[in-house]
Amino acid sequence: MQAVPQDKSRAGRIPENEVQLLFTSKPENVGFARTAVALVASQRDLTVDQLDEIKVAVSEAVSNAVIHGYRDTSGMIQVDVKLYEDELEVVVTDKGTGIEDIEWAMQPTNTTDKSRMGLGLSVIKEFMDDLTITSRPGAGTRVYMAKKLAPASRP
Amino acid sequence: MQAVPQDKSRAGRIPENEVQLLFTSKPENVGFARTAVALVASQRDLTVDQLDEIKVAVSEAVSNAVIHGYRDTSGMIQVDVKLYEDELEVVVTDKGTGIEDIEWAMQPTNTTDKSRMGLGLSVIKEFMDDLTITSRPGAGTRVYMAKKLAPASRP
Amino acid sequence: MIRRRKEDERVHVAAELVGNTLVIRLQGELDMHTVEEFKHEAERYLMDKRVKNLVLVLSKTSLIDSSGVGAILGRYRTIKERGGTMIAVGLRPVVKRILKLSGVLNVVETAESERRALARL
Amino acid sequence: MIRRRKEDERVHVAAELVGNTLVIRLQGELDMHTVEEFKHEAERYLMDKRVKNLVLVLSKTSLIDSSGVGAILGRYRTIKERGGTMIAVGLRPVVKRILKLSGVLNVVETAESERRALARL
Numbered sequence: 001m002q003a004v005p006q007d008k009s010r011a012g013r014i015p016e017n018e019v020q021l022l023f024t025s026k027p028e029n030v031g032f033a034r035t036a037v038a039l040v041a042s043q044r045d046l047t048v049d050q051l052d053e054i055k056v057a058v059s060e061a062v063s064n065a066v067i068h069g070y071r072d073t074s075g076m077i078q079v080d081v082k083l084y085e086d087e088l089e090v091v092v093t094d095k096g097t098g099i100e101d102i103e104w105a106m107q108p109t110n111t112t113d114k115s116r117m118g119l120g121l122s123v124i125k126e127f128m129d130d131l132t133i134t135s136r137p138g139a140g141t142r143v144y145m146a147k148k149l150a151p152a153s154r155p
Numbered sequence: 156m157q158a159v160p161q162d163k164s165r166a167g168r169i170p171e172n173e174v175q176l177l178f179t180s181k182p183e184n185v186g187f188a189r190t191a192v193a194l195v196a197s198q199r200d201l202t203v204d205q206l207d208e209i210k211v212a213v214s215e216a217v218s219n220a221v222i223h224g225y226r227d228t229s230g231m232i233q234v235d236v237k238l239y240e241d242e243l244e245v246v247v248t249d250k251g252t253g254i255e256d257i258e259w260a261m262q263p264t265n266t267t268d269k270s271r272m273g274l275g276l277s278v279i280k281e282f283m284d285d286l287t288i289t290s291r292p293g294a295g296t297r298v299y300m301a302k303k304l305a306p307a308s309r310p
Numbered sequence: 311m312i313r314r315r316k317e318d319e320r321v322h323v324a325a326e327l328v329g330n331t332l333v334i335r336l337q338g339e340l341d342m343h344t345v346e347e348f349k350h351e352a353e354r355y356l357m358d359k360r361v362k363n364l365v366l367v368l369s370k371t372s373l374i375d376s377s378g379v380g381a382i383l384g385r386y387r388t389i390k391e392r393g394g395t396m397i398a399v400g401l402r403p404v405v406k407r408i409l410k411l412s413g414v415l416n417v418v419e420t421a422e423s424e425r426r427a428l429a430r431l
Numbered sequence: 432m433i434r435r436r437k438e439d440e441r442v443h444v445a446a447e448l449v450g451n452t453l454v455i456r457l458q459g460e461l462d463m464h465t466v467e468e469f470k471h472e473a474e475r476y477l478m479d480k481r482v483k484n485l486v487l488v489l490s491k492t493s494l495i496d497s498s499g500v501g502a503i504l505g506r507y508r509t510i511k512e513r514g515g516t517m518i519a520v521g522l523r524p525v526v527k528r529i530l531k532l533s534g535v536l537n538v539v540e541t542a543e544s545e546r547r548a549l550a551r552l
């Protein structure tokens with residue numbers, strides 16, 4: 001997985017639904033964020049497992065923004081959800097510390113916080129079909145993740 | 156109830172939590188919005204009835220933005236949720252058609268859409284403790300509503 | 311793979327004919343989105359001209375907003391045209407308040423249980 | 432007035448001592464927020480020095496993320512220090528996958544049911 005600055009091109013594709021969440025970097029909002037994203041995702045007929053996978057991935061990305069992005073400070077976290085016919089896209093953005101070395105951070109067990117296990121990004125990779133991180137130290141981090149969905153069955 | 160351009164002053168009061176939702180004016184997002192607001196509200200220990208009241212009020216305001224605000228067009232709806240120690244504030248904003256006569260619109264059974272009953276705003280008044288509408292025809296509508304909560308019990 | 315029921319956004323409408331009374335059990339949340347499903351299903355059952363009365367079981371209806379109230383009143387009109395009676399059963403407190411506020415409870419009776427509603431018809 | 436349980440955001444920890452085995456039943460979602468409650472409650476029960484083994488019942492645990500995994504490994508370390516065994520019971524598929532991915536299932540056994548777990552200890 002390469003950390004490239006562009007998302008997969010979606011030129012000309014219009015999402016079926018689009019929702020943005022913006023909230024303060026409080027631990028209790030991690031649960032809010034994953035449940036809200038799952039609410040949007042469940043407008044499509046997904047399996048319990050798919051929903052669980054999405055929830056865990058969102059939980060990791062938002063937790064990272066709270067724990068690493070804003071560390072001892074506090075700030076706003078933005079979550080953009082786009083529901084395409086065949087894909088769910090979730091982008092988690094913070095304006096926090098940023099990541100010095102993205103490739104290093106992506107390796108399992110690598111962490112800058114000894115109380116943690118360095119597993120969050122690996123979990124996202126495991127549960128989603130696409131993960132692209134862009135970050136600038138001192139400016140913030142953007143975690144793009146996408147999950148393939150079966151096309152909606154039109155009734 | 157007067158339609159005044161200012162909300163109740165909250166100068167110097169910092170919300171315990173703050174969440175913003177921004178989504179497309181689709182009927183299926185009415186359910187998303189009320190459930191997401193209820194998720195935030197339920198960070199406080201509310202009764203089932205209080206949560207139901209909040210959900211219905213949000214449902215009315217967001218439905219109005221979809222049905223009257225954007226009518227046959229489509230646009231973005233913004234919902235701002237602020238959780239204070241003793242109050243929940245919800246502001247629903249659209250950039251749609253706006254309301255010509257707010258006082259007229261607030262009267263029960265008054266509606267500009269004959270297929271509807273003109274009850275939505277009365278329902279909000281019934282279920283919330285404060286309702287203030289500001290609107291500019293052609294520019295959009297902002298529905299401020301607030302509900303008193305018992306102060307959080309600190310464990 | 312277990313598919314989850316999308317109960318939060320969808321209503322589920324089940325119906326049964328008991329004599330000339332239609333019993334509709336409504337599950338979920340009734341709003342401007344889900345109301346279409348409710349109207350469609352209810353109208354399908356009401357096409358049966360034997361139906362005179364309607365018992366609407368709301369014990370699993372967690373939310374009704376003013377769009378939902380409109381749809382319920384629409385069904386009431388059909389029943390009234392047929393000279394029948396409509397009874398709502400199992401109202402949660404907030405559902406009851408919105409049905410009262412909107413005047414629905416001036417024309418639609420309420421009962422504690424489906425059995426009592428049927429006994430009254 | 433009915434107060435609703437805030438199950439979505441809070442975990443609920445119940446525990447029982449069976450011989451020298453502590454059975455912890457965890458309900459809810461385990462993330463960076465709720466993990467504090469889990470750690471606190473688990474440590475409280477683990478203060479009892481009779482406890483050697485731990486059976487963690489996860490059949491009502493709907494989500495565990497990497498913060499939750501960390502907390503589970505922390506409890507495993509306590510049990511290991513006492514020379515005991517830890518068994519996890521009732522894992523949902525996605526919970527199982529994250530426990531596998533993180534290596535927890537290399538050191539923590541799994542069992543189909545609480546009864547089978549206890550029989551093994």
Ligand SMILES: Nc1ncnc2c1ncn2[C@@H]1O[C@H](COP(=O)(O)OP(=O)(O)O)[C@@H](O)[C@H]1O
Binds near residue numbers: 070094099118
């Ligand atoms: N939003 C973020 N802001 C700043 N740093 C981050 C962010 N997300 C991840 N990181 C960095 O990447 C590392 C690895 O992240 P992750 O795999 O989730 O493991 P963990 O959270 O356990 O450290 C973190 O330790 C941190 O240094």
Ligand SMILES: Nc1ncnc2c1ncn2[C@@H]1O[C@H](COP(=O)(O)OP(=O)(O)O)[C@@H](O)[C@H]1O
Binds near residue numbers: 220224249251271
């Ligand atoms: N967001 C909005 N944008 C434009 N007009 C609105 C909006 N909200 C309410 N209105 C106007 O106020 C009237 C009364 O609203 P309401 O009491 O909710 O009843 P109803 O939705 O049944 O018409 C509507 O018919 C409409 O003309």
